[in-house]
Amino acid sequence: MINKTLCSAMLVVGLLASCAKSPTGRNQILLYGDEQMAEMGLQSFSAIKQEEKISKDPKLNAYVSCVADQIIKVLPDEWKSDWEVVVFDSEQVNAFALPGRKIGVYTAILNVAENQDQLAAIMGHEVGHVIAHHGAERVSQNSLAQAALQIGQVATQGSEYQAATMAVMGLGAQYGVLLPYSRTHESEADVIGLKYLMEAGFKPEASMQLWRNMNKLGGDRPMEILSTHPAPETxxxxxxxxxEKYKQEGVKALYQRPNCSR
Known part of the structure; x- marks a missing residue:
């Protein structure tokens, strides 16, 4: 009954959404358009720039921009312009790209990405999120889940099992939809970014070494089924x-091998 209520609610709200396909051919439901997402991205990026210290190191900025430029020039034509790249002086091991064509790289991740090829894997991955509209899809999933829970609350109004029903529906949405989709996004961004870095002339095997490096950082990680990210081994x-698949398909460098140095 709970599953039927949740699925029915998701279906009803989903009919109001636009259907799309990701660059890998995966079906998507998007409630938010590019302009809406770009506005959200620009607001978020502006806030981050106010909160975080921006690196003034010219050599470091040139290095990061060089790698970003190589990735950007192999993107689909409609994505080849108007990107802004900012390096943040921070101990966070992180990087991101936002709708609105904004890229942020934290200096600490440059200690994990040992060379231009590994940094290209990070850049390709983050840009892949934007081009695949993962932000819009994620916000849409949250909106659909909230709508389903609200409908479920109405459906169980007055029932002695309402609290338990809503709790189970909440867990079902979190672990049955939202987390798995986040893992899907991460895996999809990995392979989209991999294609970009190969076309840009970077070494594809560096993407695997990057995750070996990430794995060495250690730290507590939840079981993969409860995590928003796939395990490094996965x-x-x-x-x-x-x-191997891309090599068999003939994916190769479209330009001369990059020479970005720190």
């Missing part, structure tokens, strides 16, 4: 499979 295996 990502490495997926990348290895797609490197």
């Amino acid at each position: 990502r490495i295996e997926n990348l290895a499979n797609h490197i």
